[in-house]
């Protein structure tokens with residue numbers, strides 16, 4: 071047993087922490103979020119140059135050969151600055167699907183992903199699917215050397231700016247069958263694609279994507295036809311680990327800012343932190359944060375190890391706890407800041423909003439509790 | 445004890461419903477005109493425009509049951525837009541502590557909704573500890589007016605208000621609760637600068653108000669100099685019970701159920717999901733209890749007693765219930781709850797759900813933050829004496 075980071079991981083951690091410190095004060099972030107793209111292309115290039123985009127890819131694909139532990143280190147630091155660049159969407163989700171595909175596809179696609187010139191996204195949700203990855207109505211039928219896709223994908227993270235999107239579509243079976251789902255890498259400039267991009271409440275971007283008779287060559291199928299679901303769940307697990315790490319970075323900011331604020335703010339001739347009820351509340355926030363961190367390590371190590379029979383269950387546990395604790399910490403950070411917590415001026419509110427979105431991504435608190443209990 | 449409505453209560457309820465039906469807004473109508481007409485017609489019914497005002501000031505003099513019926517019906521009907529600051533907040537203070545001239549001068553316009561008011565209490569350094577406020581009012585040598593200087597914060601609707609009722613400090617030599625003076629002054633005058641504060645949902649409702657050398661004639665002082673705290677405290681009590689919003693929550697709960705029932709899950713809807721259903725049920729149980737807590741409070745107020753212990757918990761329970769309804773609405777919207785900006789994909793309630801939830805976080809902050817409210821209950825209701833501050 072060893073919870074220490076390797077010296078390489080520590081170096082990456084420090085370099086990301088510095089990047090966040092230098093580039094992500096709240097006003098700079100909000101300016102980027104309000105811009106056309108919603109993030110900085112310069113930052114994205116920097117991330118490529120520093121090798122961060124290569125982190126979770128195999129060396130033979132031009133990657134750094136890292137695993138979920140390396141992504142965790144990175145995402146936790148990103149969480150502290152609410153980083154806007156599409157790392158999760160392009161590297162963990164889109165890239166995460168492609169890297170589980172054929173060698174030919176990896177050779178074609180991944181170099182551009184790693185050098186940042188090609189941005190990917192993952193379209194897994196549909197208007198009716200709620201959190202079930204296997205509830206897929208979008209369909210693909212084979213037509214010569216192509217597949218023809220029709221359907222509606224919803225809330226696609228960074229789907230508005232991605233060049234290519236991994237789309238789950240039904241090639242056989244009933245609406246909620248886990249079998250019969252296939253993954254396609256779809257060019258966003260293909261004929262029949264309609265994208266409606268919009269901001270989300272946390273300052274990120276998402277898109278509704280409709281596909282009307284979109285032709286996708288069979289070479290762009292990820293994995294095997296009808297057997298996309300195991301890839302999809304593996305990618306979802308990686309994404310949950312990454313989101314949880316980001317959430318934990320954000321939780322740290324929320325509870326620490328609250329501890330600092332209550333020691334400065336004076337009411338009734340005392341710093342707020344003198345009041346025991348607030349002390350206890352902050353201790354609760356801190357405990358939730360630590361518990362989440364423990365479960366993050368547990369789930370990340372189990373998944374990274376690759377053979378743990380309980381890994382899936384631990385991922386459910388993690389997503390549940392992070393959702394529950396993230397909202398508890400966020401709501402109380404706002405409450406303990408009083409009126410100031412309700413403003414857009416302090417960072418608290420923005421971290422809280424990110425918590426709310428993380429809570430619903432890839433299944434909310436209740437959903438994962440049900441999965442865990444099942 | 446009896447839970448049945450009497451025949452006269454039932455006919456009162458029908459009369460209220462009829463009034464709402466007869467005077468409902470018709471699409472296309474001039475809204476501002478409809479609004480003022482509505483209040484005028486409600487006034488003609490005998491104080492229906494100011495249900496909570498005492499009879500001698502034109503209120504209807506209803507029984508607790510009638511108030512309860514009114515609350516229930518108004519929660520369901522679409523009433524004209526109204527703000528609490530005039531009719532609900534400053535008016536009771538003017539009635540209780542203002543002189544005859546002030547009552548004649550201010551109450552008719554408040555009642556007719558001709559003048560918008562804002563509440564200038566909180567300051568950057570005086571939130572929960574309101575009595576530590578510092579906005580200074582200095583009486584002129586000839587005793588005709590005060591000169592006011594200071595800063596207010598979180599002032600809801602200051603940007604659309606015509607008048608402010610303002611707590612100022614006229615004396616800082618003694619206890620901080622002493623030396624506070626209650627002044628009224630117009631907002632649209634030199635020396636008053638209003639700056640917007642944007643809150644989490646992106647809305648502009650609160651403001652900072654900077655007050656520089658504003659002259660306020662002594663005729664605009666309510667009651668005695670230095671006694672403002674006593675007057676304001678009475679009002680805060682009033683404000684708090686109003687913030688519980690139990691009837692509105694009962695209607696909002698129905699809305700939540702309808703929204704959840706519109707979200708497909710498997711062969712049924714989200715409302716059939718046992719876990720979601722159980723959370724809605726637990727909320728409903730708290731609401732059933734809170735509804736009767738409110739009724740008990742209304743009844744004891746009517747009997748002339750000081751608000752009973754049950755009223756002290758209404759604000760706490762009521763706001764917590766409102767927040768839970770908002771939270772479950774966000775949950776019901778699923779992934780779509782995150783959608784923001786102009787395009788609104790997903791179910792109709794998703795976008796409003798998120799902004800409603802964010803706004804609801806303030807319910808446990810304003811009108812007495814929950815932690816401080818609990819301190820007050822511990823001290824005043826449970827009678828707990830602490831050996832230190």
Ligand SMILES: Cc1cc2nc3c(=O)[nH]c(=O)nc-3n(C[C@H](O)[C@H](O)[C@H](O)COP(=O)(O)OP(=O)(O)OC[C@H]3O[C@@H](n4cnc5c(N)ncnc54)[C@H](O)[C@@H]3O)c2cc1C
Nearest residue numbers: 345405406408409563565566571572598600806810813815
């Ligand atoms: C949306 C909104 C609208 C508002 N509208 C108005 C308005 O129209 N007019 C107006 O005058 N004001 C208004 N307010 C201000 C409101 O009344 C104050 O925010 C409130 O009194 C709390 O003060 P504060 O924000 O300074 O928080 P603080 O007093 O700094 O409190 C911060 C936290 O510390 C806790 N705390 C404070 N003291 C204690 C204690 N002794 N023991 C334990 N915990 C404690 C509080 O519960 C809170 O959680 C509004 C506020 C909001 C958010």
